[in-house]
Amino acid sequence: MPRKTSKSTSQSSIDVLLREERIFRPNAAFRRQASVKDASIYGKAARDPEAFWASCARDLVWLRPWKKVLVWRPPHARWFVGGKLNASVNCLDRHLGTAVRNKAAILWEGEPGEERTLTYAQLFRETCRFANVLKDLGVRKGDRVTLYMPLVPELAIAMLACARIGAAHSVVFGGFSAESLKERINDAKATVLVTADGGFRRGVEVPLKKFADEALRGTPSIRHVVVVRRGNFPVQMTEGRDRFWHDLMRDRSAECPPEPMDSEDMLYILYTSGTTGKPKGIVHATGGYMVGVHTTTRLVFDLKPEDVYWCTADIGWVTGHSYVVYGPLSNGATVLMYEGAPDWPDRGRFWQICDKYRVTIFYTAPTAIRSFMRWGIEWPEKHDLTSLRLLGTVGEPINPEAWVWYRNFVGGGRCPIVDTWWQTETGMIMITPLPGITATKPGSATHPFPGVSAEVLDEKGRVVKDGGGYLAITRPWPAMLQTIYGDPERYATQYWSKWDAKTYFPGDGARRDRQGYFWLLGRVDDVLNVAGHRIGTMEVESALVDHPSVAEAAVVGKAHDLKGQALAAFVTLKEGIVTNGDLVDELKSHVVRKIGALARPDDIVFTAELPKTRSGKIMRRLLKDIAEGRALGDTTTLADPAVIQALKQRYQED
Numbered sequence: 001m002p003r004k005t006s007k008s009t010s011q012s013s014i015d016v017l018l019r020e021e022r023i024f025r026p027n028a029a030f031r032r033q034a035s036v037k038d039a040s041i042y043g044k045a046a047r048d049p050e051a052f053w054a055s056c057a058r059d060l061v062w063l064r065p066w067k068k069v070l071v072w073r074p075p076h077a078r079w080f081v082g083g084k085l086n087a088s089v090n091c092l093d094r095h096l097g098t099a100v101r102n103k104a105a106i107l108w109e110g111e112p113g114e115e116r117t118l119t120y121a122q123l124f125r126e127t128c129r130f131a132n133v134l135k136d137l138g139v140r141k142g143d144r145v146t147l148y149m150p151l152v153p154e155l156a157i158a159m160l161a162c163a164r165i166g167a168a169h170s171v172v173f174g175g176f177s178a179e180s181l182k183e184r185i186n187d188a189k190a191t192v193l194v195t196a197d198g199g200f201r202r203g204v205e206v207p208l209k210k211f212a213d214e215a216l217r218g219t220p221s222i223r224h225v226v227v228v229r230r231g232n233f234p235v236q237m238t239e240g241r242d243r244f245w246h247d248l249m250r251d252r253s254a255e256c257p258p259e260p261m262d263s264e265d266m267l268y269i270l271y272t273s274g275t276t277g278k279p280k281g282i283v284h285a286t287g288g289y290m291v292g293v294h295t296t297t298r299l300v301f302d303l304k305p306e307d308v309y310w311c312t313a314d315i316g317w318v319t320g321h322s323y324v325v326y327g328p329l330s331n332g333a334t335v336l337m338y339e340g341a342p343d344w345p346d347r348g349r350f351w352q353i354c355d356k357y358r359v360t361i362f363y364t365a366p367t368a369i370r371s372f373m374r375w376g377i378e379w380p381e382k383h384d385l386t387s388l389r390l391l392g393t394v395g396e397p398i399n400p401e402a403w404v405w406y407r408n409f410v411g412g413g414r415c416p417i418v419d420t421w422w423q424t425e426t427g428m429i430m431i432t433p434l435p436g437i438t439a440t441k442p443g444s445a446t447h448p449f450p451g452v453s454a455e456v457l458d459e460k461g462r463v464v465k466d467g468g469g470y471l472a473i474t475r476p477w478p479a480m481l482q483t484i485y486g487d488p489e490r491y492a493t494q495y496w497s498k499w500d501a502k503t504y505f506p507g508d509g510a511r512r513d514r515q516g517y518f519w520l521l522g523r524v525d526d527v528l529n530v531a532g533h534r535i536g537t538m539e540v541e542s543a544l545v546d547h548p549s550v551a552e553a554a555v556v557g558k559a560h561d562l563k564g565q566a567l568a569a570f571v572t573l574k575e576g577i578v579t580n581g582d583l584v585d586e587l588k589s590h591v592v593r594k595i596g597a598l599a600r601p602d603d604i605v606f607t608a609e610l611p612k613t614r615s616g617k618i619m620r621r622l623l624k625d626i627a628e629g630r631a632l633g634d635t636t637t638l639a640d641p642a643v644i645q646a647l648k649q650r651y652q653e654d
């Protein structure tokens, strides 16, 4: 049961109001078959992290062994120094001499319902052919190739083809506008753009090539454009610049020797704007990144040869890079990819897919889970979900109620849940349960992965043993970002200057409880400050979502003469719930009951949708602009700009 706790010791840290005491242990059947059965892995890794990561690295194929596991000159780390490898060899060639050769690497389903299967041998051949295409287009080691595509197998093929010849890919999510695409192409100075005639979203065509054409008016570095035919959508091809994928692939050799990459050579750039500011080109190097994602995929998801693994993220996000492409393929997994929306043609689509392909591992975002909750249990109940054996979440703190709902109605009460905390910058999962051994608490990402060192620190860098503060990573880890593309200074100041140059600051608030569990509290830019108490948004939101009528909530602080800040809550109700004045009062009392009078929202506004980024994170910054009656800040990363305009009007009327 949640209960109030005393104010934390330091004014500059974050107060903790909500306590969640439920504990779920993995059941005996899961424990027995788990890859990690023994908690001694933590102690072993902590005693000698470099030896631990070296033993993980030996599970990959190296073209030349490394000389030194880690050279650490804060804030710059070099991993597996002197080693050479190729990421595509680790995802493809390594499986060709084994039984994995003819196993499905990718099971793909289009939104309209088409199916495609690519075995490892087929994926290898397609990758080599496209690598040869890129070479003929003049792409060389170190060049950048931008990929702006729907979720089709060609996207994974293009990534692996870049990796094969040593070019860095920069995937720009297909939901981004022409302007965002232009900005990202120019920052990377990419020479080739791979795109598609279009994609499908809720049955409607997304005209990617049209957006690309708009962007291409202002991208002097681009020499060639390759266009995948996805939907036979009409496109304008510019003579001398644009070619179709299928034309270029015709008669292309399926042999392409891999470029031996230095462990520290760039594998890719991925732009992240987070919820604020100019996008940063996060650079990931090859060796450490592959070691990190390979190991975490195997151990966090308890991956076995028979699994059908589905991570619902778009490949345009880091989750898709690490846990749709590089991690699962390097482990020889069967990866399911679904192109479209979860509610098309109806709200049971995800469950219908799980049933049809007998999915065993399912990894999705809290925002999706809250939508499922809102739509009601009749949708998962219509389908047979008994093939599922492990569930995961990533992207935001998950409210305990959503966690428990996920466990009961998707996982049938039998599947462990791995709540995985990490970032584009960390490249790999950092804080997570190990499903066969960790007793989980709903809403807690539990413990740092073996070999990862994390702490909760206060403003001055003192360790908080039991209470709230800032999350810090206190040792380098293999998949860490190498730099920000073209801006090494920003790399140092953004991530390595809050305390000292040896300590990484991810920008998240966190709490540790007495048993050493980590609870992520959201971005510190979003922290509320009420009458001298600093409160993470997550706690008040969780208290609201705990009410039976509420599906989702976002809470922001607005300036208040007496309290410093007062709270404004934006609330989405479950289907079929009617709003009235009583409900406002009831929700306010509910928050007071759960966490105390301090957290009583001044305003509660009901809304059908919350403003989210295209990866599903709530944009509290914009809600704050509304609550404080300001003009809206940068809205370019919003998934649906109409949502915020409607909300603004609504708030003023209320």
Ligand code: 6R9
Pocket (backbone or CB within 6 Å): 272, 317, 318, 319, 393, 394, 395, 396, 397, 398, 419, 420, 421, 422, 423, 424, 425, 445, 506, 507, 508, 520, 521, 522, 523, 615
């Ligand atoms: C992988 C990804 C990173 C930010 C991160 C944090 C939030 C991600 C979370 C979580 C609580 C989790 N976040 N996973 N918060 N619990 N399990 O999402 O990368 O898009 O770069 O976002 O997402 O705030 O700092 P990215």
